[in-house]
Amino acid sequence: MIAPRIRAALYLPHPAKGERIEFILRRHSLTLLVTTLGYLVLLIVPWVFRWFMEQNFTDFWRHPFFSEIIYLGGSVYVLFIVLFFFTSFIDYWLDVWVVTSERIIGMEQKGIFSRTFAEQRLDQLQDVSSEVQGFFPTVFHYGNVMAQAAGTQQNAVFKEVPHADMVARRIMELMEESRRKQQGK
């Protein structure tokens, strides 16, 4: 468990006085689990291929020339599958949405060479909604949260976050608190 001060320093750039972190959200871990299972199946393919070749093409498989080529191909295959899995994990891990008492911050990794950082003040938000669609999102309680900003500002979308409805409700409460604070000034 990370201490609150360290947590704030890690996730909250330039905190305002009295600003507190409400949520630190990532996509639901089930999305990563599905990806992991897919890559595990792909990792098994070389061994299935080896078994198939030993059963049906024994001479070709044991040929000193072709066996080396197949070995090199298998090595490259495994390395790239591991790399693609790590890239998927980075894509999952570096997508973070932070909700504080003053603003919402979205950090998204889109591929290897693309990253977006967006910040919106709560008093500039107009509408917040949540969306839970599909069998697994309904059973495991995760979905999208859309925060609509005023004017031409880009809308914030929290993708596949746990308990999307609860998050949306809390953001609306924080919006009200922020507006009351602004009016009180």
Place this chain on the structure above:
Amino acid sequence: MTISLSIFLYLYLALLAVFCFFAFFSLYHMIRFSFWGFTSFFATFLFIAVVVIVLFISFEHIQQADWQQTFTWQFDVLHLDFGPQGEPGVINSAFQEE
């Protein structure tokens, strides 16, 4: 046509260079932008460990192989050999190892 096995070794090394390029940037992003905790540290460690193990096993195997061996494929389009059962259109090609 004679093909040397070393060509495939060079191809493997070229693909390894491509792998290293993307692995470097993946690790860079993880170190630069990640919020370090047990999960991120463990995932990075696991990735590096698996890559090192695979490369170690591969290089151990590469050292034992004879990369000077060649493969010769003779393909003669002017002569069509019929197979033992007299099947038309079967072209026999001779595989020779030097």
